[in-house]
Amino acid sequence: MKPKIETIVLAADLVGTFIFAIEGAVAAMHSGLDLLGVMVIAFVAALGGGVTRDLLIGATPPNAIRDWRYPALTFVAGLLTFMFHNDAQGFPAFWLMVLDAAGLALFAVAGVEKAMLYRIRPFVAALMGTVTGVGGGVIRDVLLTRIPSVLVTDIYATAAFFGAVVVLAGRRLGLSPAMAGLAGGVACFVLRVVAATHGWHLPRAQG
Amino acid sequence: MKPKIETIVLAADLVGTFIFAIEGAVAAMHSGLDLLGVMVIAFVAALGGGVTRDLLIGATPPNAIRDWRYPALTFVAGLLTFMFHNDAQGFPAFWLMVLDAAGLALFAVAGVEKAMLYRIRPFVAALMGTVTGVGGGVIRDVLLTRIPSVLVTDIYATAAFFGAVVVLAGRRLGLSPAMAGLAGGVACFVLRVVAATHGWHLPRAQG
């Protein structure tokens, strides 16, 4: 029995949401916010990308509004992070990066799939996958008044875009939706992890 | 004769809009903006929350676009603030906080009512009431490049959420829409004023 594409979108969305919510909560605590601020940043970091995608492709109300489990999940993640933050201080940066790469891959795949469901054309659908992956982090950083890390982190949005392109190419080559999604997710994840561990970077303006 | 729920939404929206526009204009003047900047910040501070809510629940074009009285009201508020700012310098901070709490209560109630009109489910409808109350201030602070005050002000968004929940609970318990709205507005207003005067605050991360 092949899993349905809607099921893949839902599962990838929920797991990615939880990872990004925790990351957002940690960033908010480092900025000295109180419990509510931590929960709000967890919410926008996890759901901002998907909400932006849904507004852009005309899928209103966005999933995050239609389905109460999404916001509830982010608030729980924010609360848990707030309560157990001290115990988690020793969590290694490497595994944080790996978890974040997994969340990015899940969101990029879910984003491009949903854009295709709404009949968005391939190039723009790949952009929507990228927006889904990085949009929440952009809003999180804007609210914490710093230049969005995605604009200065090497090979991050690039990995999301690449993964989305692989999904589209896999579909075009006749892969099943599940296989194409898997291939795109793995492509995004591997590119991000390898780039981070090898210090790959894009060119920067001189001077 | 019972007032219609639509009338409550409209009146609360207009009064709250005027209060938040003036507050936004004052913040813009403190940042050294010129007349146009002051009017723009008055506009987004007053209408940003409602526009965000309307985009999220799919009520496009938002009220603030459909009805020219909303933007016109905020521009007038910005202009008046700009002209009479010096005369108003001595206005006591306590009464500013009380007026702001009134605006917050009006917006939170109007927001949850409108979300219910669009058949948004209770938990998310309460979030929409909160977004309506605090969204304009968030956009105002982002444009003035400071961390949104709602993320660091004790018991502010919390009061909006609480008021929205009281509206929903009142409806569930069989109160008329007008009574439920009144109860929710009073609940939000009282919680905000008492928290501000007593220095109540939410827990903050240690270290």
Add this chain to the structure above:
Amino acid sequence: MKPKIETIVLAADLVGTFIFAIEGAVAAMHSGLDLLGVMVIAFVAALGGGVTRDLLIGATPPNAIRDWRYPALTFVAGLLTFMFHNDAQGFPAFWLMVLDAAGLALFAVAGVEKAMLYRIRPFVAALMGTVTGVGGGVIRDVLLTRIPSVLVTDIYATAAFFGAVVVLAGRRLGLSPAMAGLAGGVACFVLRVVAATHGWHLPRAQG
């Protein structure tokens, strides 16, 4: 043969998009972003205003999403700017201002025309023309964490609003759509250039 109003909107949009994308890319390079960041800022600087307008008037998915040529054009502009930036260092500031004024005029006219196509009322349609003209720059500056230049630059949004009002007045006075658009664009362009060269400014709060 009179050009159709849809053709005017399209041509103005594309030319303005290219100008604003280059300007966005230059600003991003001055903030030290890498190639991807430069392309992203080119994208939002050029298309952020139109996307905001389309979301507000309910024209979803926005043009910039429906038509792949818009995002592709901004990425090409970002890439070209990145590659030939050093050769362009000597480009005189005066002509940069003139090009920017042309982009502003094109976007303001395209924005008010599109709002009218969607039956938005005149005053709000003029605001939508202004949002189209200045929205991308606002998002660009927010992402680069500085107060949006439009809020502190003298007679910039004012020129966009003025141009949009001239379009509306021309239509009301019986001009053809093409003539009204031309008159509005010239009005915006001339006001912006004259204000910049003469140092005209709006009043600012004292103290």
